[in-house]
Amino acid sequence: MKKWKWSNLYLIFVFILLYVPIFYLVGYSFSAGDSMSNFHGFTWQHYLDLFADTRMIQIVVDTLLLALLSSLIATIVGTMGALAIHRTSRPVIKNTVLSMNNILMVSPDVIIGASFLIFFTALKVPLGFLSVLLSHIAFSIPIVVLMVLPKLKEMRQSMLDAARDLGSTTTQVLTHIIMPFITPGILSGFFMAFTYSLDDFAVTFFVTGNGFQTLAVEIYARARQGISLEINALSGVMFIFALLLVIGYYFIQQGAQTRKAKHKGGETL
Amino acid sequence: MKKSTTNAAFYVPYGLWLALFVVAPVLLIIYQSFFDISGHFTLSNYATYFQSGTYILMTINSVVYAFIITAVTLLISYPTAYLLHYAKHKQLWLLLIILPTWINLLLKAYAFIGIFSQDGGVNGFLAMFGIAPKQFLFTDFSFILVASYIEIPFMILPIFNGIEELDQGYVNASRDLGAKGWQTFTRVILPLTMSGVKAGVQAVFIPSLSLFMLTRLIGGNRVITLGTAIEEHFLVTMNWGMGSTIGVVLIIAMFLIMFLTGERKRKGGRA
Numbered sequence: 001m002k003k004w005k006w007s008n009l010y011l012i013f014v015f016i017l018l019y020v021p022i023f024y025l026v027g028y029s030f031s032a033g034d035s036m037s038n039f040h041g042f043t044w045q046h047y048l049d050l051f052a053d054t055r056m057i058q059i060v061v062d063t064l065l066l067a068l069l070s071s072l073i074a075t076i077v078g079t080m081g082a083l084a085i086h087r088t089s090r091p092v093i094k095n096t097v098l099s100m101n102n103i104l105m106v107s108p109d110v111i112i113g114a115s116f117l118i119f120f121t122a123l124k125v126p127l128g129f130l131s132v133l134l135s136h137i138a139f140s141i142p143i144v145v146l147m148v149l150p151k152l153k154e155m156r157q158s159m160l161d162a163a164r165d166l167g168s169t170t171t172q173v174l175t176h177i178i179m180p181f182i183t184p185g186i187l188s189g190f191f192m193a194f195t196y197s198l199d200d201f202a203v204t205f206f207v208t209g210n211g212f213q214t215l216a217v218e219i220y221a222r223a224r225q226g227i228s229l230e231i232n233a234l235s236g237v238m239f240i241f242a243l244l245l246v247i248g249y250y251f252i253q254q255g256a257q258t259r260k261a262k263h264k265g266g267e268t269l
Numbered sequence: 270m271k272k273s274t275t276n277a278a279f280y281v282p283y284g285l286w287l288a289l290f291v292v293a294p295v296l297l298i299i300y301q302s303f304f305d306i307s308g309h310f311t312l313s314n315y316a317t318y319f320q321s322g323t324y325i326l327m328t329i330n331s332v333v334y335a336f337i338i339t340a341v342t343l344l345i346s347y348p349t350a351y352l353l354h355y356a357k358h359k360q361l362w363l364l365l366i367i368l369p370t371w372i373n374l375l376l377k378a379y380a381f382i383g384i385f386s387q388d389g390g391v392n393g394f395l396a397m398f399g400i401a402p403k404q405f406l407f408t409d410f411s412f413i414l415v416a417s418y419i420e421i422p423f424m425i426l427p428i429f430n431g432i433e434e435l436d437q438g439y440v441n442a443s444r445d446l447g448a449k450g451w452q453t454f455t456r457v458i459l460p461l462t463m464s465g466v467k468a469g470v471q472a473v474f475i476p477s478l479s480l481f482m483l484t485r486l487i488g489g490n491r492v493i494t495l496g497t498a499i500e501e502h503f504l505v506t507m508n509w510g511m512g513s514t515i516g517v518v519l520i521i522a523m524f525l526i527m528f529l530t531g532e533r534k535r536k537g538g539r540a
Binding site: 007008010011014015017018019020021022024025028035036037038076077078080081083084087097100101103104106107108109110111112113114115116117118119122134137138141145195198199201202205206215216219220223224227231234235238239242243245246250 | 279280282283284286287289290291292293294295297298301345348349352353355356360362364365366367368369370371372373374375376377378379380381382383384386388389390393418421422471475476478479481482485486495496499500503504509512513516519520523527
C-alpha cells in the first residue's frame, strides 16, 4: 500500500501528457490574439468566426453525414458478414475469411488510400463524395464484424434449438432471438465505424477529388498554411462532441454489462 | 441443412465487399507496380527501388523511426497499463485514455505546431530558465515525439487487455514461493502479458511506417517515411507505378511484422 501514491503519480503524469496538447489547443481558442502564443485575454471571437464561416459549417455537416451514412451501411453489411461467418462450419473457410476480414484492419492508411485510388480510377468511379463514401464503408466493415462476432459466439445453440422446436421459422429466429441478443455488439460496431469515419484523414485524402472535403482534409490544408485560431475554436467544439460520444459509448457498454449480469443471474451461473 | 440458402444470402454483400475492397485493391496495387509512368509494362520500378540507394536508405530510415516510436510508446504504455489494472475506478481511467483517440489526429498534430513553434508553449517554458529559443518544429525529435503521443493510447489498450486476462493467482503464487517483485515481473507477469504487448506493437509499428501527414506538418519534409514516399508518388509526381512498388514493399513489411508478432496458437491452453 506504500507504493500506491507513487503509482498514481505516474498515471496522473501520463494523463497530463495526453491532455496537455488538447487543452493547449482548446485554451487558445479563447485567446484574443491570432497565434498560439502569449494568451491575449478572453474572447469568443473565434467561435463567432467559426459559426459565421459557412464553408466550414458545410464541411462539418458533410463530414457528419458521411460518417452517419457510411457507418450505417457498414453496420448492415458487417452484421450480415458476421452472421455468415458465424454459420460457416468449415474451419478452413472460416479462418480464411476472418484473416481476409482483418487485412483492412491492419493495413496502413496510405495503402488503403492508394489502392482504392487505383481501384476507383480503373472502374472510372468519379472521385468525390461517392468514392469517399465507398471507401469509408469499406474500411469500417471489418470492425463491425469484429464487434458482432463475439456476441454471436456468446449465444447458446440451445436457445436457437428451443426456438425452432417451438416452431419458429428461420426469419423469426433471426428477428426475435438472434438480433435482440447481438444488438449491443451491433451498436458498438456502429459507434466504432462512426468514429473511424470521423477520424480518417489519409484514405479520404487519397480518394477525394476537388469537389468534396471532409473536416480532416480541410484542417490539413489550413494547418499547412499556418495557425488560425478558428481551427482552435473548431477543436473546442469537437472536443465537446467527442466527450458526448465517449459518454454515449460508455453507457452502451454499461448497458450491455448489466444485461449480461442479469442474464447470468437468471441462469444462476 | 436448410439454413445454407440464407447463409449464402448473408454472404452476398459481405463477399462482394471482400472481393471488391479487399482482394481487388491489393491485386491492383501489385499490378500497377509493374507499370512505368507512361503506362508500359516493366520491372524498372523494382530495379529503381533496389538499385538507387535512396529508396533503400529511405526504407531503413522509415523502419528505424517506426522502431523508435514503438519503443518509446511501449516504455510509457506498459507501466501505465499495469498501474491502470490495479487502479480504483479503472473503467473511468480507461475512458480517459480512449477520449484523446476520438479527437482528430490532424487537430492533435496542429496543436503541436503551436506548442513547438518559436514562441510556443515549450519555448516559453524554456525561456523561464533562460534557455534561448530552440528549434523544435521540423526536427526528427518532434516527429518522434508527436507520433509517439498519438500512438500511446493504441499501445495502452491492448496491453491493458492482456494484463486484465492475467490470472492474479499466478502473481500471488510467485510471491508466496518467494520471488522478489522484479522476478515476479520478468518471469511471470511479462511472459503472460506478451500477447498484449505484441498486439500493441502491431497496432503502433505498422501505422508508424506510413504517417505521411505528420512528416509533412511536424517533420517539415525532413523525415521521409514509406508513407510519405507513397503519397508523394501518387498525389504529387503522379508516378503511380513507383508509388505502388513502395506500397508493395510496405505490404510485405506489414506481413513480416504480423508474422513476427502473430499470436502463435497454443494447443490446449489454460482452462
